[in-house]
Amino acid sequence: MKDILIITNYFPPETGAASNRIFHLAEGLQKHDFNISVCTPLPNYPRGSVFEAYRGRFKDTSTQNNITIHRLWIYASNSKNKLLRLIAMLSYSFSLIWFFMWHNIPKTIIVQSPPLLVAFTSMFFLRSKKRKLILNISDLWPIAGLELGAFKKNFSYKLLEKIEAFNYKHADLVLGQSEEILEHIKSLYPEKDSFLYRNFPDFPVPELNRNLSKEGKIKMVYAGLLGIAQGVFKLCKELDYSNIEFHIYGAGAEQAKIESFILENPDLDLVYHGEVSRVKLHKALLDYDITIIPLLNRIYGSVPSKIFEYTRLGIPMLYFGGGEGEKIIEDYNLGWIAESGNYNTLNKVISTLDHKNLSLNFRKSIQETAKVHFDFDNQLSQLIKRL
Structure with missing residues (x-):
């Protein structure tokens, strides 16, 4: 040995x-x-x-x-x-x-x-x-x-x-x-x-059998470190909420600012759920329509591991970080991309999302990609x- x-x-x-x-x-x-x-x-x-x-x-x-x-x-x-x-x-x-x-x-x-x-x-x-x-x-x-x-x-x-x-x-x-x-x-x-x-x-691929909502706002989620590099606080301020609810899980340097922003803007469809265990998070994520992967600035060499985790969970992704991660999303048809740092483009992409293009069949195809390629x-x- x-x-x-x-x-x-x-x-x-x-x-x-x-x-x-x-x-x-x-x-x-x-x-x-x-x-x-x-x-x-x-x-x-x-x-x-x-x-x-x-x-x-x-x-x-x-x-x-x-x-x-x-x-x-x-x-x-x-x-x-x-x-x-x-x-x-x-x-x-x-x-x-x-x-x-x-x-x-x-x-x-x-x-x-x-x-x-x-x-x-x-x-x-x-x-x-x-x-x-x-x-x-x-x-x-x-x-x-x-x-x-x-x-x-x-x-x-x-x-x-x-x-x-x-x-x-x-x-x-x-x-x-x-x-x-x-x-x-x-x-x-x-x-x-x-x-x-x-x-x-390395975790079991969950079965996707829930009935997805066919009406109402798109439920978008961010889960992970609330650090400077991710820029989630700025994201909260720049998002157009007319088509989405935005849910946040995690902890980090920007947590206090995000919580204060939510208190100051109670009319926004913005919810902070705190930090939960990985097992509980995986279960919770299955109830969302799409997840967003943001980086405040494009970082050479960086590929967020969330891409591969969410692929295994079968969750469509909105990638907002540029670089090699953007190419992976495109090449494997895992979701949508928006130009890094361009919040106007990001909101335009979000406005095109609907329950039809976030279907159960699309989620299952994402999971199949994980099984074969990741x-x-x-x-x-x-x-x-x-x-």
């Missing part, structure tokens, strides 16, 4: 795409008779504070579904202060160094990036001819940070670019969640071994051949 260590910043009980992605990878490998261990911080995301059940601990080790989980100390913070965010990342990096010193590390390691500094710590201290380092890239940093306005092209940015290049250079295999990520890495290291590893979910087990089997 081959031992594999996965190093990640996010893992359940934390919620979100990153946590789900690594959990499914760990669980999938374990089911294929790999001996899996995970190294992750004490749960803190997206709240910015360690979850109550884990407070006061320096380390917690447990076994769940035959996966050993090492949860290490972190100075948790989701502050907008860049120094505090840096301290938070460095604290986990220091915990990782301590972990490396006192534990036998397997010969195969999968390292999640971003955060860049955490990936750098792992690549720097674990690089060895006797080990295989696999770098799993879900977003391109520092490029994404530059596009989001978090960075400026200065000395710090150049330093992050060097860290990024170091990580790629010392990886034996790079997993990228988008074609754009792999193209970027090949531009720096043309001979680098790489593999397109999409964020396909299958987790098929993708994992191809990855295992490369390990």
Whole structure:
């Protein structure tokens, strides 16, 4: 039985795409008779504070579904202060160094990036001819940070670019969640071994048998992180509600502003449902006509994992983020797209929606696409051949 260590910043009980992605990878490998261990911080995301059940601990080790989980100390913070965010990342990096010193590390390691500094710590201290380092890239940093306005092209940015290049250079295999990520890495290291590893979910395909409404407003839903990058607060302000009800699930930095906006505008068909478990969310989502996937700005290399999750649920999508995600929606006929950042175009697209073009048959065709093209087990089997 081959031992594999996965190093990640996010893992359940934390919620979100990153946590789900690594959990499914760990669980999938374990089911294929790999001996899996995970190294992750004490749960803190997206709240910015360690979850109550884990407070006061320096380390917690447990076994769940035959996966050993090492949860290490972190100075948790989701502050907008860049120094505090840096301290938070460095604290986990220091915990990782301590972990490396006192534990036998397997010969195969999968390292999640971003955060860049955490990936750098792992690549720097674990690089060895006797080990295989696999770098799993879900977003391109520092490029994404530059596009989001978090960075400026200065000395710090150049330093992050060097860290990024170091990580790629010392990886034996790079997993990228988008074609754009792999193209970027090949531009720096043309001979680098790489593999397109999409964020396909792994849960049973639900049966679609409900009677869809044939009249009234379209019920549109957003579910996920309420962060700056998603721009849900701006979306609430810019939407034309004449043809839709807009429902929101999730938590994050913009939550308070969204709740205040709803209180200040009681006449709008706008409802915030809070944060619910993934199981409850999947069940709730089946009652909506369409979901929207927004990004405030187009981010190079980013493909929201929601696309693949909603495809499996059979939910039509309205994509409002540009880039590679837009092409996937078009190529596989998963719904509608609106030009990124153009709210007039978005509202025009919404005005064309009706219950006929959001039919049960359309939803079933979306699910069939998931079964054929976005299958987790098929993708994992191809990855295992490369390990």
